[in-house]
Amino acid sequence: MAKPNKKGPTKTVDIFCAKCKKQLFKYRKGGKGALVKCFKERISVDLTEVVCTCPNCQAVFAREMLIRGTPAFKMIGGKVFVK
Numbered sequence: 001m002a003k004p005n006k007k008g009p010t011k012t013v014d015i016f017c018a019k020c021k022k023q024l025f026k027y028r029k030g031g032k033g034a035l036v037k038c039f040k041e042r043i044s045v046d047l048t049e050v051v052c053t054c055p056n057c058q059a060v061f062a063r064e065m066l067i068r069g070t071p072a073f074k075m076i077g078g079k080v081f082v083k
């Protein structure tokens with residue numbers, strides 16, 4: 001296992017709306033496995049207009065929350081997919 005980099009993950013994934021396939025974020029995701037939450041500071045490109053809402057089909061795909069004091073989005077299961 002590689003040690004976590006202090007600068008955070010450098011691998012960028014694209015996050016899409018599961019309903020209409022519109023891209024929502026480019027996100028620097030750490031680790032492997034399903035995307036459960038997004039830290040706002042790791043979103044490199046935000047393509048949404050209304051927070052947590054798909055700009056194309058208006059589906060709400062996440063909820064804003066704090067994770068250990070850090071602003072984040074908790075993704076709603078099945079609303080997004082990652083490539």
Ligand SMILES: [Zn+2]
Pocket residue numbers: 017018019020021022054055056057058059
């Ligand atoms: Zn959509």
